[in-house]
Amino acid sequence: MQKLGVLRVLRGNAFMPMPLRPDQLIRDEIRALSAYHVPDATGLVKLDAMENPYLLPLALRHELGRVAQDAAINRYPDAAASTLKAAIRSSMQVPEGMEILLGNGSDEIIQILALAIAKPNAVILGLEPSFVMYKMIAAFAGVRYVGVPLKADFTLDLDATLAAIHEHQPALIFIAYPNNPTGNVFDDAALLRIVEAAPGLVVMDEAYHVFALRSFMPQLLRYPNLLVMRTLSKLGLAGLRLGFLVGRPAWLNELDKLRLPYNVNVLTQQVAAQVLAHTEVLEQQAAAIRGERTRLMQALSGITGIQAFPSDANFILFRVANADKVFEGLKQRGILIKNLSRAHPQLKNCLRVTVGTADENQQFLTALTASL
Numbered sequence: 001m002q003k004l005g006v007l008r009v010l011r012g013n014a015f016m017p018m019p020l021r022p023d024q025l026i027r028d029e030i031r032a033l034s035a036y037h038v039p040d041a042t043g044l045v046k047l048d049a050m051e052n053p054y055l056l057p058l059a060l061r062h063e064l065g066r067v068a069q070d071a072a073i074n075r076y077p078d079a080a081a082s083t084l085k086a087a088i089r090s091s092m093q094v095p096e097g098m099e100i101l102l103g104n105g106s107d108e109i110i111q112i113l114a115l116a117i118a119k120p121n122a123v124i125l126g127l128e129p130s131f132v133m134y135k136m137i138a139a140f141a142g143v144r145y146v147g148v149p150l151k152a153d154f155t156l157d158l159d160a161t162l163a164a165i166h167e168h169q170p171a172l173i174f175i176a177y178p179n180n181p182t183g184n185v186f187d188d189a190a191l192l193r194i195v196e197a198a199p200g201l202v203v204m205d206e207a208y209h210v211f212a213l214r215s216f217m218p219q220l221l222r223y224p225n226l227l228v229m230r231t232l233s234k235l236g237l238a239g240l241r242l243g244f245l246v247g248r249p250a251w252l253n254e255l256d257k258l259r260l261p262y263n264v265n266v267l268t269q270q271v272a273a274q275v276l277a278h279t280e281v282l283e284q285q286a287a288a289i290r291g292e293r294t295r296l297m298q299a300l301s302g303i304t305g306i307q308a309f310p311s312d313a314n315f316i317l318f319r320v321a322n323a324d325k326v327f328e329g330l331k332q333r334g335i336l337i338k339n340l341s342r343a344h345p346q347l348k349n350c351l352r353v354t355v356g357t358a359d360e361n362q363q364f365l366t367a368l369t370a371s372l
Contacts, residue, residue, distance in 0.1 A: 030139065052285060060278055064275070079262055081269050093217060106231040108259075115141050124144070124146070124173075125145075127179070154184055156190050166197070178211070184309065232272060235286070297311065316353055319348075319349050335363060337351055337352060338353075
């Protein structure tokens with residue numbers, strides 16, 4: 001490997017080292033990445049980021065105001081987040097004996113996992129197309145990423161996945177359940193075959209579990225190499241940035257060593273714990289979203305020129321003849337969704353719309369019809 005030479009320039013009466021340029025200092029694989037882009041949604045109906053469209057009830061918001069008012073923001077947060085973990089344990093039916101690791105969103109947890117297994121020649125395996133951060137964070141950590149393509153209809157190719165596990169012996173496997181951006185859940189029995197075949201950890205990313213009404217949380221007692229990851233973002237608390245990982249203490253005690261101190265702030269801890277004491281509110285909103293998802297799916301399926309894919313999440317993936325044209329047409333009519341046409345070869349001409357309120361969904365459908 002060629003070493004970098006240090007150039008020296010005359011400064012005053014002395015020769016001083018010239019600072020290195022980014023291309024000399026930053027790793028090649030990092031410079032090859034594109035930053036995660038969040039588009040400006042000002043003035044648009046925002047249906048691009050899988051957010052819950054509903055505010056919390058006014059009475060609960062008043063409770064949260066009192067919680068925030070009394071929060072000791074002059075002090076560091078509880079490093080162990082004991083109260084919040086107890087609320088998660090109760091509201092999310094965490095099995096007895098399992099530990100909880102909190103993150104600043106699930107993205108931080110993905111990063112902790114990738115850093116933890118980043119030995120020489122380690123491999124992270126994922127299914128594709130899926131959540132882009134699995135591959136991106138593998139690059140951050142300097143870990144080789146192997147993507148196994150889904151079938152043309154976005155179902156799991158079990159034989160190809162098992163073959164890839166046998167060939168690459170991944171230290172870590174990420175599976176989104178339901179999958180993002182396709183919206184479907186994979187067959188449970190097939191997923192358990194993957195867990196049983198995996199030589200390392202398997203993480204079930206259940207970011208959209210409340211919309212699928214399915215979970216691998218009970219299987220944690222049966223499979224020692226299984227971890228379940230969730231976020232509160234899709235439940236209506238995206239602004240708090242809180243994710244968590246559940247698994248056996250033997251794993252999570254090691255992963256906790258990579259968690260930065262005080263990574264979950266005071267307001268997030270206290271507000272999230274207060275909201276989780278009212279899970280009936282979150283469940284009612286999730287039920288409303290599921291109902292709107294059914295109505296939106298029926299409407300999309302009835303429009304000529306649209307192929308809508310079944311979804312168990314709070315969004316719907318659909319294919320049109322010219323995704324770029326339709327996407328721009330929607331923006332011109334005040335609707336922002338996600339253009340995935342260039343995200344992956346299997347997503348050519350695909351767009352993804354978040355399930356919004358009844359009014360938002362109708363605005364989207366009207367604009368979509370006019371944009372085709």
